[in-house]
Each structure stands twice: as structure tokens, then as C-alpha cells.
Amino acid sequence: MLTPNRVGLTKKEYGGAASTLCTGCGHDSITLHIISAFYELNIEPNRVAKFSGIGCSSKTPAYFLSRAHGFNSVHGRMQSVATGAAAANRHMINIAVSGDGDTASIGMGQFVHVLRRNLPLLYVVENNGVYGLTKGQFSATSDRGSAMKKGDVNKFESIDLCSMAIDLGCGFVGRSFSGDAKQMVPLLKGGLRHRGLAFLDVISPCITFNNHEGSTKSYKFMKDNHQLIHEIGFVPSYTPIEVDYAPGTVKTVQLPDGSHITLKKIERDYDPTNRKAALDLLVEAEEKGIFLTGLFYVDPNSVPFQDVEKLSQTPLVEMSMDTLRPPESVLTEIMNELK
Amino acid sequence: MGAETVKVNDFAIHVATVNGSGSQSSNNVLMRSIFRMGIPVGGKNLFPSNIQGLPTWFTIRVNKDGWVARKVASEILICMNDQTYVEDVKALEPGAFVIHHDHMNIEAIRKDVVSISVPFSKLIAEACPEARLRKLAVNMVYVGVVAEFLGITDEAIGLAMAQQFKTKQKVIDLNKAALAAGRNYVKSSLSHIRMPLKVEAMDGTQGKILIEGNAAAALGAIFAGCSVVSWYPITPSTSLVDFFQEFSERFRVDPQTKEKNFAILQAEDELAAIGMVLGASWMGARAMTATSGPGISLMSEFIGYAYFAEIPAVVVDVQRVGPSTGLPTRTAQGDVLFAATLGHGDTKHLLLFPGNVREVYEFTAQAFDLAERFQTPVLVMSDLDLGMNFHMADPFPYLSKAPDRGKVLTDEDGDKLATWMRYGDPDGDGIPYRTLPGMKDPRGVYFTRGSGHNAKAAYTEKGSEYVEVMNRLSKKFETAKAAVPQPILTGSGTQKIGVIAYGSSDDPMLEALHLLKKEYQLSADYLRVRAFPFSGEVEKFIAAHEIVYVVEQNRDAQMASLLRMEASISAHAGKLKSIVHFDGLPIHARLIANQIFVSEESRKNLVRVA
Numbered sequence: 001m002l003t004p005n006r007v008g009l010t011k012k013e014y015g016g017a018a019s020t021l022c023t024g025c026g027h028d029s030i031t032l033h034i035i036s037a038f039y040e041l042n043i044e045p046n047r048v049a050k051f052s053g054i055g056c057s058s059k060t061p062a063y064f065l066s067r068a069h070g071f072n073s074v075h076g077r078m079q080s081v082a083t084g085a086a087a088a089n090r091h092m093i094n095i096a097v098s099g100d101g102d103t104a105s106i107g108m109g110q111f112v113h114v115l116r117r118n119l120p121l122l123y124v125v126e127n128n129g130v131y132g133l134t135k136g137q138f139s140a141t142s143d144r145g146s147a148m149k150k151g152d153v154n155k156f157e158s159i160d161l162c163s164m165a166i167d168l169g170c171g172f173v174g175r176s177f178s179g180d181a182k183q184m185v186p187l188l189k190g191g192l193r194h195r196g197l198a199f200l201d202v203i204s205p206c207i208t209f210n211n212h213e214g215s216t217k218s219y220k221f222m223k224d225n226h227q228l229i230h231e232i233g234f235v236p237s238y239t240p241i242e243v244d245y246a247p248g249t250v251k252t253v254q255l256p257d258g259s260h261i262t263l264k265k266i267e268r269d270y271d272p273t274n275r276k277a278a279l280d281l282l283v284e285a286e287e288k289g290i291f292l293t294g295l296f297y298v299d300p301n302s303v304p305f306q307d308v309e310k311l312s313q314t315p316l317v318e319m320s321m322d323t324l325r326p327p328e329s330v331l332t333e334i335m336n337e338l339k
Numbered sequence: 340m341g342a343e344t345v346k347v348n349d350f351a352i353h354v355a356t357v358n359g360s361g362s363q364s365s366n367n368v369l370m371r372s373i374f375r376m377g378i379p380v381g382g383k384n385l386f387p388s389n390i391q392g393l394p395t396w397f398t399i400r401v402n403k404d405g406w407v408a409r410k411v412a413s414e415i416l417i418c419m420n421d422q423t424y425v426e427d428v429k430a431l432e433p434g435a436f437v438i439h440h441d442h443m444n445i446e447a448i449r450k451d452v453v454s455i456s457v458p459f460s461k462l463i464a465e466a467c468p469e470a471r472l473r474k475l476a477v478n479m480v481y482v483g484v485v486a487e488f489l490g491i492t493d494e495a496i497g498l499a500m501a502q503q504f505k506t507k508q509k510v511i512d513l514n515k516a517a518l519a520a521g522r523n524y525v526k527s528s529l530s531h532i533r534m535p536l537k538v539e540a541m542d543g544t545q546g547k548i549l550i551e552g553n554a555a556a557a558l559g560a561i562f563a564g565c566s567v568v569s570w571y572p573i574t575p576s577t578s579l580v581d582f583f584q585e586f587s588e589r590f591r592v593d594p595q596t597k598e599k600n601f602a603i604l605q606a607e608d609e610l611a612a613i614g615m616v617l618g619a620s621w622m623g624a625r626a627m628t629a630t631s632g633p634g635i636s637l638m639s640e641f642i643g644y645a646y647f648a649e650i651p652a653v654v655v656d657v658q659r660v661g662p663s664t665g666l667p668t669r670t671a672q673g674d675v676l677f678a679a680t681l682g683h684g685d686t687k688h689l690l691l692f693p694g695n696v697r698e699v700y701e702f703t704a705q706a707f708d709l710a711e712r713f714q715t716p717v718l719v720m721s722d723l724d725l726g727m728n729f730h731m732a733d734p735f736p737y738l739s740k741a742p743d744r745g746k747v748l749t750d751e752d753g754d755k756l757a758t759w760m761r762y763g764d765p766d767g768d769g770i771p772y773r774t775l776p777g778m779k780d781p782r783g784v785y786f787t788r789g790s791g792h793n794a795k796a797a798y799t800e801k802g803s804e805y806v807e808v809m810n811r812l813s814k815k816f817e818t819a820k821a822a823v824p825q826p827i828l829t830g831s832g833t834q835k836i837g838v839i840a841y842g843s844s845d846d847p848m849l850e851a852l853h854l855l856k857k858e859y860q861l862s863a864d865y866l867r868v869r870a871f872p873f874s875g876e877v878e879k880f881i882a883a884h885e886i887v888y889v890v891e892q893n894r895d896a897q898m899a900s901l902l903r904m905e906a907s908i909s910a911h912a913g914k915l916k917s918i919v920h921f922d923g924l925p926i927h928a929r930l931i932a933n934q935i936f937v938s939e940e941s942r943k944n945l946v947r948v949a
Contacts, residue, residue, distance in 0.1 A: 046784070049622070049776045062786050062798070069776035071621055072788040073614065074640055080569075080606065080614025085776070087602040087615070088567050088624035092776060110614070113607040312598040316566040317623040317775070319600055321742050324564035324625075326590045328737040331562060334586065335734035337502075338548035 026178030026204030037188035057099035057126035076107030079114035136209035147214030171302030172198035229294035353413035359391030365478035371499035381407030382729035408846035483521020552725035557582035559703030569615035609634035627653035643682020651710035669923025670723035694845035711745035769814030823870035830864035837884030850928035
């Protein structure tokens, strides 16, 4: 915790306020992984903007990177705030933390469109399949047939946010489990380096309202049904180290900034740059009732929003008013046209 | 109308066409050619919520004295629409001139109007060899007919056409041929009709521009340095963003790199549109959105957030008729009360009421200064009449004053940061200092939230800390009273009768004062309210008059309600008497003048009885 990184900050300095979530909450583990990812990538906290909506998950940006400005917005609308902010300042590194209610229910409209726009934003859903703050209602990601703490069984289909993200053209889609630091930290780091929107669905059991027998998002269920599609390593572009995996079991994906994501295949020969294969994999896993984690899809040629829109390389917020406001001659020209 | 007297530069032309038939360019040419002869004009578009096929009307009012607001009766009707001509003719005043297709039998409808039958289909078939273009070009034939009757010069029409069709020579040639066909038909076949309405060149429009309010708002935003615009298309605000885009792409793209110094974000809905404004403003950009009533409803959540978390936001509300979808293509001042306290909980917002296109330009620009100075949403309350109709104005002045970016602390403000509190009140004016993302000094970093927060921006559920923040917000609102546009008094201020109006009612209100004096020998003082919160002048004005008519374009007298809510004004609430108009068409001078006259007569009688 006390060793400074390349930008001279200790891991502790990437921390935030004390969490007010339940002791043992999966979300707090994710917070720690986020801290590790930023620390290990040597990102200066002031270059980061944090976004969230409403719910347990959305409280967590207060618990990491207290040296970065954060915007805890309204329920299900964080995506639009992040969009405006990213358009205004293309130099910021953006991270959004949302929940399954905040994204898959009230925020579904904005979720879909933020994916389409491909902003540079690491979008983490802390998915516990339950409404925690209002004491345990089903969410749209609760699996059909799973049971509520008080016994009710969910009768409706659940939404698979990862399939949806891939379907909508998101260029970086993965799933992990809050307790799996070894998998999550590289995924977060890869997401932060991705040029465009990186979506991570993180199963994060609610130890109070969704950790009982019958829940499909409990620690026990996850441990028994969880299957990794590969081990992941992340190699930042400025550390030219050799990949030490045996040939034939390793897939390296180069991100546009020069960094690499390394995927070690465990179960099957899987190519995460194949969008169709990614969708097939998720459908197949769902049919078999297997819970897959890993990086499902990555598009190394993703073009972020600001480049699609041909926004100035200088962030709009850094332009002086003299640059932004056209000169008087322009107004005169327009006025003459209206005479 | 007596057929013998010649009426120069004082009449209205009502054109009835079918939506999507291309009549808009002909109407623009007709209006602009009169304007080019130096005669004051106003153009009002009455259109359906439809792309093609439903009836649409365009009214051009010509008035040498500059009274170009809506006038109910038009002296000339041009009937190009089979669906509506019977009703259109029935609505005319006796003696009006009806220029119509030769298959329409006007005399069967009324005998007290002048029928001018024109074989439009035959004329355009001769003038335009290409059959597919005839539907469009036929509209220019009626321009030719009107031009010949009224005396509009070819020179003026040539200038108007060049402006309308730019350098498209083929289009200009075609339209000139259609125009000539109309003129020639009048000369050859209609010389028996005596037309007492004439235009005569004058110098009433020298140097002036004709502009729609939405273009004016777009210019206000551009010249205020607005760099992020987000929106969801909605009538009647859509053209505002279209103009912003058009002007920005012409003048704000780097000629070498082709990079833009502005971002236009077409959102998925108005919830997102305002969210994008907040994100961009929070990041430090000048950002705005444009919308109308239904969008305002959706934005209430984020506007409340912006009020409480103190984030600048500029919203131009081009008001249309509500409630609900209402009449999407008709005008109203129906969002006033809703906008003033938009959002749940205790909220109050700065509202600006531009009364003309020049003010639409200036207030939109000023809204950015106010939003950043007061770190709060500012709503520019335009409406369809201002936004989508053509208004005359002097050319807009360049905004040479440096933009006011408000109280922002940066890494350079080391000492101030030591004691800085995001929601504190160090200057005693209720306005805190904000910081922007990207800041290096950790003392200047804070977490923005819509949940309860104390002066230090930390989460709180403590009643006393919440009250402190809310009371400071009230104080900030009080401070804003002196910074918003102040009311304008017309008249000596010493009359017994007072009138309060705002926004697009200004032109008709001024004309109504003229009518009251000329026809009823009544004088009144007129105070035009230009912003909420109200300045102390408003209370003084009400206190100083026996009766104050509040003129507005909604059913429920929303401005009057807002006035009564003000503690100092509520003492004089009994003096306020409302004149409302809300059928979706712009309010007009005759209605205001007549209602004030009738009310004053009954007041006189009451005094006599007493």
C-alpha cells in the first residue's frame, strides 16, 4: 500500500471515503480492484472522471480515487452525463459504475445509446440481481427461476447485458466475478486502455438480500457454476515484457494505444475478436446453465466517439473563449445574408 | 373596405396551401420582396403537425408603421388548397380579395368578396415544360399575380429570389418564368379588377434583417462560445439546433484539419439531452439544449439536480401548446409556471423572457453568463411565434463584452483552496466557488451529488446542514434579481391603468396601446417583464397603478400566478386582472385593446353605481 507507483502515488492515495455498504459486500471488492487497476496503470487521479447513477453500486465512486472529480447523477441517467462530459473534454479517463437496476431497468434506454456512441468510458455494472437499497426486489438481471430471500421465484426472463453490449457494437465486453481479483484487475486495466466504451458485467453477490439458497447470484452458486473462458493478463504498452505462455494456448490482443491484453485459454480455443463467436458462446453457455467469465469480445479497431465526430484534438473545455467565439466579421456576414 | 380608397402599405396577405407543396419558398420570396422595397413586414407560418398533405397557411402582414404582429383579418386571400378554401373564404371580412384556382366557385360561397379567378394549372403548364416541377413552380405564379396587382417591382423580387435560391440559376429561371406567367395573366385578363391595395417603396426596412427567433437563439449560443449542444428533435425547437449546426459547420471548423470546436449530440430523448448538458457544463464547457413543453417535462428530474448540485445549464424552451402533446405546431406561453419551479422539492429557476428576436439572441447569450455565474439552470422562454416566424430587427450587435465564467477556482488558487468549501458562501452573495475536473490539487476535488450534502459537499442526512444549503440557495436566487434582464417601462408611469406583458406578446401589446389611444382615448403604462425572479420594479409598478392587466398566452394566467406568489406583490394581488389568449395562434392587438376597453367601461360603470 505504501510503495509509490510511476506517478509517485501510493496505492492508498488511490483510495476514497470509507464504504457505507454492508460488510462483505461484493461491491467493496470491486472498489479494491478498481483502485489496483488505476494504481498499476500509473494513472494520475486528476485525469479521471467518475460517474454513477443511483443505488448501492453507484455509491462506490466515493470509495475510490478521492483525488478525482465524481458525478453521482440520477437513477439510470449516468450515461448521458458521461457522454456530455466526454464530449467536452476528450483528455479525461472516464469510469462509470452502475448497478443492474441502474443499467438494465431504469437506465436501459441510456445504456443502449451510450454503447452506440462508443465513448471512451469504462462502464462497470456491479450486478447482484437484486434491488438492495429497497430491500430485495428482483431486478431485470435476476435469473428466471431464481428465488427471492423471502421465497418468491422470478417468473421473467433475465437480461444478459454482455450479449446486448456485443450486439449493439460495443468493442470491449467482458464479465467477471467480484471475488476474482486475478481476473478482474487485468480486465479493468484493459478496459481503461480501450479506445471507446469498455463494458464489464461484474457479478457481485448481495450478501444481505441475494446470497441465500435458491439465488443464482450467491457466492455459493457462483463458485459452483462459474467457468472461466481464459486467464487474462494485461501488459501496458510501456512495459515490453515477454509473454511467457506456451504457444498455442495464448492469444494476445493489441489495443490501439500499444498495450496488450493476453488471454490464456483454459477450456476451449476462443478468439475474442470474433463477434459472432462471442454471441454464440454466450447463448450456448446460457442454454447449458454455465456461468462464463472472461473477455468475450474486443475490437482492436474501435473508433471512439470523438474521432467519429471529428472533434478537435484540443479538448473543448481547454479552448479559450476567443477560439470558441467566431469573430465579429462572421456575425456581420450572417447579418448581411439576412437583410 | 371601400373600393375607391387606395390603401398603401397597410394590409395582410393570407396564403392557403398544402403542406409539403413547396409554397414556403414562394411565400418567402413574396415577403422578402416587399421587405426589399423598404416596407415593414412580418411573416407567420400556420402549419400542421404533418410532413405532407395537410393544410398550411402563411400570413404576410404589411404595415408602414411597423405594426407587423398578427392581424386577424387579411385583405387578400390566396386559395391554393381545395380542402380549405370554403372555410378560408367564409372567414374573410366583406370586400376582401380572393385569388383562387379557376375551378373554385367563390361566388357560390359569398357574394361580398372579390373573386379573382386564375387558371393556375394552365398557366404553369405553359410556363414550365417539365411536368414534375409544376407542382412546386405553380406557387410562384400566385406571387406574380399578387406582385402585379400590388405593384411589387421585379427588382425587389429578383433580390428576394437570389437570396432564396442562392446561385441555383436553373431554379431562378424556372421561378422567373412562373412569376412572369402570373404577371402577364393579370395584364391580359384581369385588367377589369380594381385593386385598391398597393405597395409603395419606402425606407422602413433600411439596414434591417428578417430572421426567425430560432436562428437568433442559435447565433446567441454561438457568439457566447457554447461548445456542446445536445438535443432531441421536437417541434418547434428543432430548427434552433439546425441553425446552430449550419452556422457552426460554416464558421467553426478548422479549415486545415477539418476538426470541429463544437459538439452536437443528438440524444435518445430529452432525459439524456439535459444529462449531456450537465455532464459538459460540469466539465467546464458552455453547453445547452433546446426543447419544447414535452421535453421540459422530461427534463424536470435533471433540472432539479442541477439546481441542487449547482451545475450551470442553458435550456431554450420554444414553447408550444400543451398539456401533453397538445397542439405541437401552435404557439403558447404555457410553460411559465411549470418552468419556474421545475423539479420536485423546493426549486426556483432563472427564467428569461425575450420579447423580440434581438432579445432571443442576447438573452440566449446572456443565459450562459447567468448559468455560470449562478451555477444553476437558466431557461430562455421563447415560443413558436418568436422561434419559427419571421421578425424584422436591426442587425444584431457583436457581443464584445467578455463572457462571465463565474466563480471557478483552479490549481493556481492555492490559498483559497485551503479553506474552500464547494457549497460555502465566502462572499455573502449565496454563490459558492466551483472547481472543474482535471484539477491537480486534491483540496479542490469534490464529489458531485444530488443527495443531501453539506457546505463541504459531503453526504449528509442532518437536517441543520440541509437547511443551511437550502437557505443559501434562496439567497443566491435573491442575488440573481439584480443580474437578470430588468423590466422595461413604456409610458410615463403616471397613468392609472397599468399593463404587464412578456415574451412574444410585446409587439401586439405595443400595437394595442396604440389602438387604445387612437380609438378609445385610453392611455396605459406598460411594463414588460423580462425575467424571473422579478425585480423590485415590478412590485413598484403594480403598487403605483389602480389596475394592472396581465396579458399572456395561456389559459390559467400563469404569469399572474407567479406574480401573486411573490411575497411583496401578493399585497397588491387584488389589482391584477388577467387577459388571456390561448387558441394556439399568436395573440393580437385587437383582442388586447378590446378587452381592456370593455373592462375599463365596466369599471367606470361600477364607479358610477357606487
